[in-house]
Amino acid sequence: MPINFQQAVEQIRSMGSSARQRKADLDALRELARSLLRQLTGQEDYLLQLVEEAQRKNPRLRAGVPALGRLDAAVAPPAQPRPCVLFAADGSQINPDRHAAVEFGAINVGAIRMRPGSPPRETVESRLLFYEDLFIHNQMLTEDIVALMRDLAERQKLFELAKPEREGGADVVTLTDGPLELYGEEQSNPAFKERLEEYLEVMRALARTGAGAAGYVDKPRSTYLVNLLELELLKSEGRLGAAGQDHPLFPVHDGDLYDHLLEPGQRTAVFALRAASSARFTGELALHFFYLNVGRENKPYLARVEIPHWVAEAPDLLSQLHTALLEQTRQMGVRPYPYILHRAHEVAVVSFQEKEQLEAMIQAELRKQGVEPGEGSNKQSSKDLSGRTRM
């Protein structure tokens, strides 16, 4: 039995007994945050100064500041923007596994093209990693680095697809799932820095084509704007130095601020992200975001949409993106999520069976060449044993 249910039941009861009080506390904090939002709306210049002051004290502070529009703006979907070609790419990967019989990795990128009036087109590109591909600076690729290589491959694929469309005169918007900003435990790793530079270069190339780019974050729990509001609380207590470390509004998140302000289809103003981690995203790549209510009447559902500066400052691209996301999410009925992103994921995902099939193909090729493939580790072999049966 994998879980001690007797212990679990006691802990669940204990959790349940505090749930009501926690909800009441959270509701009070949400109300405080919303009142701060109302109070600070119209003081956007002051907020910018406040963030700059706080970041001088704590450079690791992450906060959003209004870049286009008021703090409480609710922007309706545009009436009728020009139709555009929409591309989405998603990737999946096989991480090298030292316990496996053969060491290999794979990066699989799926992309979908949708254009009004024509059937969607899908493409998939698979790159296998062998031998020296699996090492950077004599270190085996970590999961973070492989994930970064996947993100880079997604972006490169979108650039390859968008460029000819733009040269043909079409308006183009490209979408990926998740933030545009790249995270990773290993930001100080030289391999991470190298891939990040490549990623930024592809983003710049995409910007030069004039195609739009956006990262769609479903069910966001980000607190960029809550962090901003907290600065006012900390300042009033003379503790601005604790910005980014003390979180008096925790666990309120940005969605709590806007889910009652945005009607279905409306978005917030565009905010600029101020964070040390995104310092490499400068100029036309500077990261911005807005929240979009893709839900229904009385059932708001907010997504965060990350965009680079070149999209934030182009009203047409912004309108096309806004409209495209609403059309896409509506296709998915009661669980709104961009259809095209789901399809890109569906095309890209590598199943366990496919991984096993690749392993078998690699082993067969090695044997054909007279090279005996290695064996899996004893640990992996033990894990692969059939599970115990219970009486």
Place this chain on the structure above:
Amino acid sequence: MSQSYAIGRLLRASTTACVVGCRVDQAGLPAFGSLVRIPLAHDYEIYGLIYDIHIDDDGLVRQLVTADGVSDEVLADNRVNRNVPVEFSVLHCGYLQSGRISHLLPPRPPLSLDAIYASDPGEVVRFSGAGRFGYFRHILRAADLPTGELLAAHVQQSASCHRSAGDAGWQNRAVQELITLLRDDYPTLMSVLGALGDVQEI
């Protein structure tokens, strides 16, 4: 061998029947009760009747049906690109070997991914006009089939082909044969005659 269009490829088969898959956008082509053929070798092909058409769903399709409006592009994507085939069940009714049609079960079933073709009117006349309706027993024997409806659809299609070929009496002979075969099975006979009656009224 006729060069008519392929409607799908074989998914699985037994001696008595097979299941064929095709993309959703091809679904307009074959119809319930249609005669199809599966060429296997130079002088050997299996004949069968489509007795069931099955369209499967998946998680995404189940979610899409909850949307207020599904765009034409999403419809096309699901019918053209996504791997959700329409499945046709085909009852084996006979075969052609060395130029001779037999209404016995085929000696060997088709294999995975064999192509399936709709029969043209000439093939329908040749198959259903050969022998003495021996293939009816495969239809009548099969359990869990909509026997009356299947026979009615087949008789309607075949009678039309025979009439065009100048044989107006084929339908009458087919019905007489069914009455003979079902003389000891009154409920089935009534069900079959009821369905055939609907065909004639139309």
